[in-house]
Amino acid sequence: MTTRPTVLIVTARQDYTTDLVVTELGRRAMRIVRLDPADDEPVTVNACLTPGGWTGSIAQAGRAAALDQIIAVFWRWAWPPPGDPAITDPSARSWAAREDQAAVFGIVKSLPVRWVNHPDRTRAANCKPFQLALAKTCGFSTPRTLITHSGVSAASWASGSARPGEVLYKAFYCMGTNEGSMIPASRIEPAALPQESLHAASMFQQVISGQPIRTTVIGERAFSAAIDSRDNAVDWRPAQQTATYHPVPTPPGILHALHGFMSRLGLQYGAFDFIADRSGAWWFLEINPTGQYGFIETRTGLPLTAAIADLLCTPGRTVSRPIGGTVEPCPT
């Protein structure tokens, strides 16, 4: 096993965006070990607890990383292990898979190194109501928002909007119930809302008209791109294959608020969605702490991969955030 500083990458092999990071780190002669816990080739550990933490190794398909040589972890789509395929009994394999997950994820998550991002922080950041509340605290403008189970409340709230079509429904999780389906954010008519229970917590927001912006924050740096999808939809994702993108500066006030937001959540990477309204004010919509960025980089030339590589390779600054814990106060 090679003993030199190593960047550990934990993600699915289908995470093609991470290929960009692997390539860039390779160009910089950084040692990389990329693991896919969900692969049929098992991730194995051999680790011993010492006063300084876990030492030993983690490996997959003959490629190993010494735990005490890992300087940074890039963690994205770490899906659960399937269990050793040599185990033929399904319940025994499922049991083994849980054991593998506890050990592999647990050991890696405890490493006192730079994280982009620590999964505990990602989990906290993924909660949209929490995002909105924190965004307000950090000084972002946020759309008027209602979360309710009540159709009557939703209709009443939506009717109070300035004009019809000024209210949207947005799911907390956009994946649909069938393969090939999705629940995009979409405008609603208050009259179309059921007058009884909505049968699931439902989020409604004021529609903010203007220019969609994707801001990718990497460490202290922020890269913003305007998205022109040439339609009037409130959700630009369905049109993103044909949309055009161009870099735009991030206003200083937004940058300050972004730093506060990232700091309080302990994040090093985040993909933020904003709308810039006609007055130029930016409205916070959401953050995705493991959001895609490849399509932004290839179409705008913004150096996102290089910024991630800079972060992963920067010596002397370790960030250990193994436990969710409390969020830090917003810097003033």
Next chain:
Amino acid sequence: MTERKQMTTPFGLTRQITLPVTFPRQIPGARYDRGRQVSVLGDRPLTDQPAVLNTWTTTWGTPRNDNATDDESK
């Protein structure tokens, strides 16, 4: 008398759409190169093929993959 249970659909699911264009989770013909630790298509790394990367690194169109960044990131 047998009580018939009425189908109940959450409001949010009434907004569900079928993606107009979908892409398979894995790029057809691509394979993971364990030596290089990246995927290759036609023996060339995807990182040398920006048009392919454009399609497969978006946040839309590859169900249970791109949207996993919203829903399944752990």
